[in-house]
Every structure is written in structure tokens, then in C-alpha cells.
Amino acid sequence: MTNQGTPRVVIVGAGFGGLNAAQALAKAPVNITVIDRKNFHTFQPLLYQVATAGLSPGEIAAPIRSILRSHKNIEVLMAEVTGFDLDRHTVETPECEIPYDYLIVAAGAGHSYFGHDAWEPYAPGLKTIEDALEIRRRVLLTFELAERQASSGENASPLNFVVVGAGPTGVELAGTLAEISRHALAHEFRSIDPSRTHILLIEGGPRVLAAYAEDLSRSAQEQLNRLGVEVRTSTVVTQIEPGAVYAGDTRLPATVVLWAAGVAASPLGKSLGVPVDRAGRVQVQPDLSLPGHPEVFVIGDLAALKDEQGKMLPGVAPVAIQEGRFVAKVIRKELGRAGALPCSRSLREGGDVDVRPKFHYWDKGGLATIGRAAAVAQFGRIHISGFIAWLSWLFVHILFLIGFRNRLLVFIQWAWSYVTYERGARLITGSTYLHGWTADPCAPAKAAQPAQQEIHAGPAK
Amino acid sequence: MTNQGTPRVVIVGAGFGGLNAAQALAKAPVNITVIDRKNFHTFQPLLYQVATAGLSPGEIAAPIRSILRSHKNIEVLMAEVTGFDLDRHTVETPECEIPYDYLIVAAGAGHSYFGHDAWEPYAPGLKTIEDALEIRRRVLLTFELAERQASSGENASPLNFVVVGAGPTGVELAGTLAEISRHALAHEFRSIDPSRTHILLIEGGPRVLAAYAEDLSRSAQEQLNRLGVEVRTSTVVTQIEPGAVYAGDTRLPATVVLWAAGVAASPLGKSLGVPVDRAGRVQVQPDLSLPGHPEVFVIGDLAALKDEQGKMLPGVAPVAIQEGRFVAKVIRKELGRAGALPCSRSLREGGDVDVRPKFHYWDKGGLATIGRAAAVAQFGRIHISGFIAWLSWLFVHILFLIGFRNRLLVFIQWAWSYVTYERGARLITGSTYLHGWTADPCAPAKAAQPAQQEIHAGPAK
Numbered sequence: 017m018t019n020q021g022t023p024r025v026v027i028v029g030a031g032f033g034g035l036n037a038a039q040a041l042a043k044a045p046v047n048i049t050v051i052d053r054k055n056f057h058t059f060q061p062l063l064y065q066v067a068t069a070g071l072s073p074g075e076i077a078a079p080i081r082s083i084l085r086s087h088k089n090i091e092v093l094m095a096e097v098t099g100f101d102l103d104r105h106t107v108e109t110p111e112c113e114i115p116y117d118y119l120i121v122a123a124g125a126g127h128s129y130f131g132h133d134a135w136e137p138y139a140p141g142l143k144t145i146e147d148a149l150e151i152r153r154r155v156l157l158t159f160e161l162a163e164r165q166a167s168s169g170e171n172a173s174p175l176n177f178v179v180v181g182a183g184p185t186g187v188e189l190a191g192t193l194a195e196i197s198r199h200a201l202a203h204e205f206r207s208i209d210p211s212r213t214h215i216l217l218i219e220g221g222p223r224v225l226a227a228y229a230e231d232l233s234r235s236a237q238e239q240l241n242r243l244g245v246e247v248r249t250s251t252v253v254t255q256i257e258p259g260a261v262y263a264g265d266t267r268l269p270a271t272v273v274l275w276a277a278g279v280a281a282s283p284l285g286k287s288l289g290v291p292v293d294r295a296g297r298v299q300v301q302p303d304l305s306l307p308g309h310p311e312v313f314v315i316g317d318l319a320a321l322k323d324e325q326g327k328m329l330p331g332v333a334p335v336a337i338q339e340g341r342f343v344a345k346v347i348r349k350e351l352g353r354a355g356a357l358p359c360s361r362s363l364r365e366g367g368d369v370d371v372r373p374k375f376h377y378w379d380k381g382g383l384a385t386i387g388r389a390a391a392v393a394q395f396g397r398i399h400i401s402g403f404i405a406w407l408s409w410l411f412v413h414i415l416f417l418i419g420f421r422n423r424l425l426v427f428i429q430w431a432w433s434y435v436t437y438e439r440g441a442r443l444i445t446g447s448t449y450l451h452g453w454t455a456d457p458c459a460p461a462k463a464a465q466p467a468q469q470e471i472h473a474g475p476a477k
Numbered sequence: 478m479t480n481q482g483t484p485r486v487v488i489v490g491a492g493f494g495g496l497n498a499a500q501a502l503a504k505a506p507v508n509i510t511v512i513d514r515k516n517f518h519t520f521q522p523l524l525y526q527v528a529t530a531g532l533s534p535g536e537i538a539a540p541i542r543s544i545l546r547s548h549k550n551i552e553v554l555m556a557e558v559t560g561f562d563l564d565r566h567t568v569e570t571p572e573c574e575i576p577y578d579y580l581i582v583a584a585g586a587g588h589s590y591f592g593h594d595a596w597e598p599y600a601p602g603l604k605t606i607e608d609a610l611e612i613r614r615r616v617l618l619t620f621e622l623a624e625r626q627a628s629s630g631e632n633a634s635p636l637n638f639v640v641v642g643a644g645p646t647g648v649e650l651a652g653t654l655a656e657i658s659r660h661a662l663a664h665e666f667r668s669i670d671p672s673r674t675h676i677l678l679i680e681g682g683p684r685v686l687a688a689y690a691e692d693l694s695r696s697a698q699e700q701l702n703r704l705g706v707e708v709r710t711s712t713v714v715t716q717i718e719p720g721a722v723y724a725g726d727t728r729l730p731a732t733v734v735l736w737a738a739g740v741a742a743s744p745l746g747k748s749l750g751v752p753v754d755r756a757g758r759v760q761v762q763p764d765l766s767l768p769g770h771p772e773v774f775v776i777g778d779l780a781a782l783k784d785e786q787g788k789m790l791p792g793v794a795p796v797a798i799q800e801g802r803f804v805a806k807v808i809r810k811e812l813g814r815a816g817a818l819p820c821s822r823s824l825r826e827g828g829d830v831d832v833r834p835k836f837h838y839w840d841k842g843g844l845a846t847i848g849r850a851a852a853v854a855q856f857g858r859i860h861i862s863g864f865i866a867w868l869s870w871l872f873v874h875i876l877f878l879i880g881f882r883n884r885l886l887v888f889i890q891w892a893w894s895y896v897t898y899e900r901g902a903r904l905i906t907g908s909t910y911l912h913g914w915t916a917d918p919c920a921p922a923k924a925a926q927p928a929q930q931e932i933h934a935g936p937a938k
Contacts, residue, residue: 049628054904055617055621055904055905056904071535072535072902073533073904074533074902077904079665079904082665082903090667091667091668092624092665092667093628094618094622094624094905111625111626112625114629145904145906156516157555160555163554164556164573165572167510167552167554168572168573168575201542204540204542204543204546204553206549206553207552425886425889425890428885428886428889441535442516442517442540443515443516443538444515444516444555445534445606445607445610
């Protein structure tokens, strides 16, 4: 259905940046190809709810095809992009090369363990639905194993959850884990007392939520304490091993460790052949294009750009959304000028690239949730804490959830769980055994795995 | 919290049978231990909706602890039962032995490939949430790969879905696959036409839904045809290999094969040391107890029992539910007679076992759904087809869904998808690559897997 001769815009990644760029280009005279490794868009701000069994994956994710269905000039491909040939204007995948006239790279970011990749198996991060399910599995399984131990008369070891990194994700995780153990699970176990779970939030810097004003950091820390979270700031993790986290020489026992400390841009950034910063982000021009390649844009968490005050733009959804829309506008404008000519050609032949506007981020403020009725919000000079901040957070996030259906369902889900403290998605799927990510209290359990598969004649997964 | 001296009832398996037994014993003077390999109960009649992306796992499953939370005499353990010592009255798990006075084994059933276990990787069955997610992954991935192929100019091979076995599960799967490809996905692809997907339902016997009356079988087959499913009865599958199913010498090309033909009882049945039938079901006494062990009951899909007419009771939820309640009643009655004494002791000492009543199954009728507004229902002599049958099916299933919250959500979900044809849970999670389960159209894709993991610094799963 692609018209030959119509310029082709290829968008790599269907996160907030990529999707918004595609939607803003939907009415332009271009053919658009959106490529993603997954068939669905993930609403990342609510991933922690999946990790803590409040929502199901299907409630915070929507098929990319569904979202873009009504735009006939957009084609969606599920494929793994392995690199680019900027000279030949192609995107490389294992199956084929995809030519482009304009390229928008919005491949996002993953975790960084600051050179300690060996910690990853013991301290998973939270960037994808799969990550969230793995965290959910570990958290729920920990309670189940402790109950089993205690029931058979052994002394159950105390449950210690350690969250490393007190940015928004770390704060959300720690706050929600406290809630779960003190409320959702409180009356469901007979031999252990989940409300005695110890939750420790470790931060290397001097305060939690460092991107917010100091008074909000203080408030956030107080709200965390009220929920039952112990916070240790200015504490650098030096080692993680099964069953423990080390801060300097201090050994902190840890049944489950979650990593919310570092972000690394997608390796696709490096493959563009231009300078990247320490976090692997591509240093883009003020118009978000690649130096020397005005037809290639990098947006979202993969782009490194400073604002007018010289402050690096943060890796948050609003930045990616605005960048996606900005780039789409630039392309639309140039197409209007160049007619139906492939624009990149006109560009390479000396188009007026230097008249392009600079990207300007409009900061509408920030919202970080901590737990039930606990949050902080910063809108310019207005700083709010507690219930009102939490309501704002809830409102904004439900409003922006992709797709009406999900919005309604998520709202009902939350109304329900607010009243009942119930968490409905508490399923342990996948392996039901520990795999060396903690000090294994039931070592023989591992040996039993073949028996499980035997009893369960399902397909190997 | 377990009182010493109070008789202990151990229930293995928290399916329909086990859960109903536990609930019916909740007010009796016993301590109950419910053991399951999973931490959640699965509402199996709606598994096909998860397999076909209509519902999320969290919507048809509920944590066993949540369901039984209010009963303080019930303890729930997530553990793998590996066997029994009937003489010592213990249940064996890899971690410990659990003593019982009464034992109820409700371990259910898995798939049977009739001796062709090698077919399993190419033709997964549908018994667990994990099975459902694997089928969902294959079905959705097939469309994605075809689109990718077609987009890069290759001739996409035609899509053939083959479902083996036309019992209720096979009929549901075939009908719903037809619906998805003709409606939900119809306008979402640019290079392929999902509505041209060929869906073939193969049945070894002479008619579909053989457990129903002949006129309903005919009606079901007509409704399937109307939905676009080709049905071949009296066709025995002789071989399954990647990309094809053989019926005799006829090779039927098959992009995705689903297995809904055979059921095998849990191997735990055999470990009870009494005769089992060909499907591995335990031949129980008329009171559902084990010959020679009046304190051990086997219920649900694991039990083989004939009704008054000599017809084997079917492996359906109502049978398991009624059996669970019956066994609980027997135990309650004997406890009342024996006082607080461990009843098994009084039984072994020559109690009046022979006065136990026989289990009688009250058949309220059967309902099988085929697709949107398509179903059959048989209530005694009343046979219904089409929309009214489908409404009855919907009503009964939503009514019986465990837990109010899920009921409401599932209802909204279905109302929404009935109006819009939308299927919300279309997420491909886990591996996004083919693993030899079909004729692989993109062989190089496999080689690309390490690259994927590199880009995505998530934990290995």
C-alpha cells in the first residue's frame, strides 16, 4: 500500500517519542514505517504497578497496531533494528534493510549497573513488561517461600527488600512494596507476618527525588517513613551478591534487591557513529538532528540535549512526547516546501537546514508518586505533597494512558483496590523456583524442577 | 496458628475441586492445608480467552490466598507435591513432609499426545496460564512475521492455523481464532490480509462436540463454518512436524498448530499405588475414596468414576465442584460422629465406613461456546443454539468467575470488545523469535537473538 515516490519516514521505537512523532505525521504526505522489537507500546510510568501486582500487563500496554490503526499511511513492523547505514539511508534488521528519507531514532534506554553487570541477576531493574513480571515473581515468591518454611517449623529468615536508587522509580517501588506487605498481604498468611517485612531504600546522593526541590525531597522522605520504608541517603552500594547488598563494608541482608539506580541509552545510539555521552546518549543538534545528517533525528531517552540554562533535559515522557511532535513538525514543514520530492535529497543538495527552529522543552512540572495517597508535585513555584499531589498524579496518568478502554479499566481497578487494599494481579507465572538471586532457603527446591515439568505436560518455555 | 490435636485435612490442588472442598470445610473443626504448585487458581473455562488475547491472565486467575483469606483454619502452601506415603499419612514435597488425617487429591490433568510427546513443541495444548500465553505468543507472532515478510517484498506464505481436536476447547479456539483474524486484526496490517487466514479444525471422531446431542454437533459445525472455520471430522492426525500436520498421507500446511485432542491425568494419580485407567485417572470407590484408604479421596479430573448408567463422569468443572463439596460433607459428618478424635484413626480402627453415601453427579446441562454470539447449550431435552445459547454461556461463566472484582472487569472487557471487536491483551511477551515450532520463514532472525539481549539490558529470563 506504500506509494512509490512518496517520502518515507522510518521511526525506530514506539515509546512515547516514536508514537507521538508517528501520530503527528499521520496526515502528512509521507509513508511512515514504525519499527519496534515488541508489538506493543508500554506505558512506562505505570510499570511499577505491574511489578507490584496492582495492574496486569495488558492494562498498561496496547498493541502499536491498534494505536495507529486508523492512519493508513503508517505501517508497523515488529523487528529488531541492528544498525544503520547513514550513507545509503537504510535501517538494518536481521531480515532486511529498510530505506528511509527521514529517520527518527527513538530507541530509549535500559538499565546501567555502572560497570557491575554481574549484579544484574541479583538486582533486576524495571524498564519493560518482562522486567516488571520478573520483579513481581520475585516479590510474591519470597512471601510464599517464607510461609512454606515457617509452616514446616523452620525459623523463617526475616524478609528484607532493598531498593537501590531513590529516583521516581525507586521511590514508587519502595512505597508500594511497603503498602503491599502491610495491607494487601496482611491477613493472608498463617505462619508469617508480611507486615514485618523490612523495606530499605538506598540512595547514593544526599536526598531522594533529587530532580525535585529540596522541600519536596524532605516531604517525600517523610511520606516514605510513614509508609514504613527506611531511607538511607549518601549511601553508595559497593557490592551485590545473593542475599546481601554492601554499602562500603556494611553488609545489609537482602532477600530481594531491586535496581533503580542507573540508566543507559540503547546501544543503537553508538551505532549512529557520532559522539555519545557517558550514559550512551547521542549528542544531537539543537533541532534534534544528527550532526552532518539533517535527515536523521534522535529523540527521547536516547538523545542528549541541554536546555537554555545548560541543564540536561531529563529522561521523562513529556520530553520525549514534545520532541516527537517537534521533529514531526520540522519534517512536515520541509515537505511542504520541497513538494513531493524526497526531502532528504533536497536537504543533501543544500536545502535550508539552518533555518530550522531549535527544540524548546516546555516544562509543565513534575509529579512523583510514593504510595497510597502519598506523592509530591512541583509546578513551577507551586510545591504540593500528600493526598492532593497524589490525586493530581492519578488524574494525569489515567488521562494519558493510551486508549480509552485501558483508561476505564485502570480507573475501576484502582478505585477497587483503593477501597479494598486488594491487589488483583498477584500471579506468579514462569518458574516457581529461585534461581540463585537470593540466599536460597530451600536449596532442594531447585532439584525438583524436572519433577514439575513432568507433572505438567505443558510446552517447554 | 494450627491447633494440635485438631484433625488436619490436606488438599492437593486448588482447582475447582480442591477449592470447593476447602470452602465447604472452612467451618468444620479441622485445620486445612491447601497445597498448589501455583499461587493462583485458574478459571480454566476462560483460558481460551487468554490464549486469544481477549483477557489478561490476571482477569481469569486469582491468588488462592485471597480466595481463602477469610477462613482462619485454612493455610495455603505453594509447593510441589512429589508423592504420598499412605501408610505414614504424609504428603511429600521436596522441602518437607506434611502429615494429614484426611487427604483430598485434586491434582487435575494435563495434555496427552497419545504417545507422541515429540509433537508437543509444535502443537502446544491449553491447560495453564503459561500454555495460554505461549499460544497467544505464537498466534500473534505469526501475523507479525508475515507482515514483516510481505513488507520487505517477499511473497508471504499463506497463514494456516490448525486446531487438533473438536471438543469444547478445540471448538472455542478455532472459533475465536476465526473471529480475531476476520475482525480484531482486519484493519491493522498494511501488507497482509489477516482475514484470509485459513483455520482448520481436525477431529478424529465423526462429529464436533461429541459429548453433546447430535443436532447440537451439527449446529456447532454450521456455526463454525459461518465464522469461517473449515471442519474435518473422522480425520486422524498421524504426524506433526514444523510447518505441517499429516492426516494419513495428506500433508496439511500449518503455520500454527494447537493441540486440544487428549487429556492425561496428573502423574500424582499413579503415585497413589492403586489402579489407574488409560488416561491415568484413579479408579475410586463410589464415595470417591481410595480402595483400602477411606481417609484418602481423589476428586476432579484425576478421578475415574462412572455414573448410575455406567457412563464415565466427564472432566468438567461442575463434576469437580460437586465432588469437592461431597467429600467435604462426608468428612464433616464423620468428624461430628468421631468428636475431636483424628478421624482417620477412628476409621482405621474399624469405623462405619460402609455407611458412607455414594457420590451422585447432578448434571445441570452443558454449554459450549464457539465464538461471538455462537454457542450450543443442552439442558436435558432442551437444546439451544446461537445467540441465546451464547448469552446463557456468558451469564453462567461471569457468574462463576472467582471474586467479584474479576467478574466486573471481565464483564466490562467483554461488553467493550463485543461492541468494538477490539482485543485488548494482544501482547507478545517472552521471546519474540520463532523456536522451531513452525517452518521458519526468517531463519536469520534466530541468529539475531544475542543482539536483542545486548540492546536490552534486562535480566535473563
